[in-house]
Amino acid sequence: MKLYTKYLWFDTKKRQEFINITAQVESAVIESGVKEGLCLVNAMHITASVFINDDESGLHKDFDVWLEKLAPCGKEKYSHNLSGEDNADAHLKRTVMGREVVIAITKGKLDFGPWEQVFYGEFDGKRKKRALIKIIGQ
Amino acid sequence: MKLYTKYLWFDTKKRQEFINITAQVESAVIESGVKEGLCLVNAMHITASVFINDDESGLHKDFDVWLEKLAPCGKEKYSHNLSGEDNADAHLKRTVMGREVVIAITKGKLDFGPWEQVFYGEFDGKRKKRALIKIIGQ
Amino acid sequence: MKLYTKYLWFDTKKRQEFINITAQVESAVIESGVKEGLCLVNAMHITASVFINDDESGLHKDFDVWLEKLAPCGKEKYSHNLSGEDNADAHLKRTVMGREVVIAITKGKLDFGPWEQVFYGEFDGKRKKRALIKIIGQ
Numbered sequence: 001m002k003l004y005t006k007y008l009w010f011d012t013k014k015r016q017e018f019i020n021i022t023a024q025v026e027s028a029v030i031e032s033g034v035k036e037g038l039c040l041v042n043a044m045h046i047t048a049s050v051f052i053n054d055d056e057s058g059l060h061k062d063f064d065v066w067l068e069k070l071a072p073c074g075k076e077k078y079s080h081n082l083s084g085e086d087n088a089d090a091h092l093k094r095t096v097m098g099r100e101v102v103i104a105i106t107k108g109k110l111d112f113g114p115w116e117q118v119f120y121g122e123f124d125g126k127r128k129k130r131a132l133i134k135i136i137g138q
Numbered sequence: 139m140k141l142y143t144k145y146l147w148f149d150t151k152k153r154q155e156f157i158n159i160t161a162q163v164e165s166a167v168i169e170s171g172v173k174e175g176l177c178l179v180n181a182m183h184i185t186a187s188v189f190i191n192d193d194e195s196g197l198h199k200d201f202d203v204w205l206e207k208l209a210p211c212g213k214e215k216y217s218h219n220l221s222g223e224d225n226a227d228a229h230l231k232r233t234v235m236g237r238e239v240v241i242a243i244t245k246g247k248l249d250f251g252p253w254e255q256v257f258y259g260e261f262d263g264k265r266k267k268r269a270l271i272k273i274i275g276q
Numbered sequence: 277m278k279l280y281t282k283y284l285w286f287d288t289k290k291r292q293e294f295i296n297i298t299a300q301v302e303s304a305v306i307e308s309g310v311k312e313g314l315c316l317v318n319a320m321h322i323t324a325s326v327f328i329n330d331d332e333s334g335l336h337k338d339f340d341v342w343l344e345k346l347a348p349c350g351k352e353k354y355s356h357n358l359s360g361e362d363n364a365d366a367h368l369k370r371t372v373m374g375r376e377v378v379i380a381i382t383k384g385k386l387d388f389g390p391w392e393q394v395f396y397g398e399f400d401g402k403r404k405k406r407a408l409i410k411i412i413g414q
């Protein structure tokens with residue numbers, strides 16, 4: 001049984017950003033030596049997300065517009081922000097997009113369909129944050 | 139340590155459909171020989187979902203109405219559709235419903251509560267698509 | 277390879293409640309003896325959720341208000357409720373919040389970022405319900 005752990009660091013220039021991390025996850029799988037198993041990738045911060053979708057810039061704009069509609073930003077809109085925070089909307093946006101993905105590893109590779117790509121979704125950036133890769137298998 | 143991989147194929151008649159795949163997942167657990175472990179089931183396409191909920195037709199209608207309200211279809215509504223696609227809403231609907239589930243296997247069975255059933259959720263169907271089952275355990 | 281299973285019971289006083297179960301999950305990790313692995317925590321009922329976010333009461337109020345906006349309660353609003361149920365909204369709320377989390381275990385501990393806490397989210401309470409912890413690793 002093999003286990004492997006890796007941390008990815010992010011420090012985005014914008015408050016909200018989607019970063020394709022598929023290549024980093026693929027590298028971690030190779031480094032782990034695991035041929036068959038599971039690969040967990042999760043945000044380690046509660047205003048960020050790891051999700052799987054298409055690497056298409058129009059769709060990413062759609063995500064921005066859609067998330068703003070579902071959970072608009074605004075300091076005065078949320079009870080959480082009474083505690084001095086201004087990021088309640090980021091907690092809600094990350095909830096929609098999800099904290100984590102679990103990916104099958106088959107024959108030494110991420111077992112992906114034709115368009116699956118892994119993204120780190122930042123909703124309260126401009127500071128150092130981490131995602132975690134944990135691989136288990138043989 | 140045992141590992142087992144299986145692919146399920148779908149080709150729905152309607153654009154949007156929910157298909158109960160619990161029996162197929164149960165069969166895969168038996169085929170794997172795993173008595174204690176984890177079972178990942180995920181959509182391999184980014185306009186489809188695997189989720190766990192109730193097998194009740196009224197609720198499935200409610201999901202349809204609700205997802206249409208949260209992420210309405212419409213070619214002109216989304217930037218993604220400028221690229222020639224017409225399925226941006228399907229990407230958003232799948233995001234709400236989730237890409238994957240991870241299910242515990244205990245004493246050789248899916249360790250489910252009283253009403254848990256696994257569904258493949260299609261949001262841009264009428265073509266061949268796959269879901270993946272990956273089982274790890276002993 | 278070590279595997280460990282534990283069930284947590286809940287019987288909330290209110291219909292909707294968020295309960296911090298981080299300490300119980302940490303105890304299960306110690307009881308499992310697993311130093312490196314994965315920990316699945318999932319609701320076993322389809323009107324409840326397990327999710328990771330901040331333990332801040334203002335944010336929890338924001339979740340309440342937000343979920344009510346996305347999926348308002350109301351017996352007459354949903355087809356599911358024609359079957360005699362009154363909890364369709366709870367199925368939708370749980371869908372937004374998610375059924376499960378998968379957490380990495382590193383050096384014998386939940387490998388968490390600075391503010392990550394695990395919650396049981398109840399959306400149709402006042403009766404006995406369960407969550408499941410399944411740990412796999414070495």
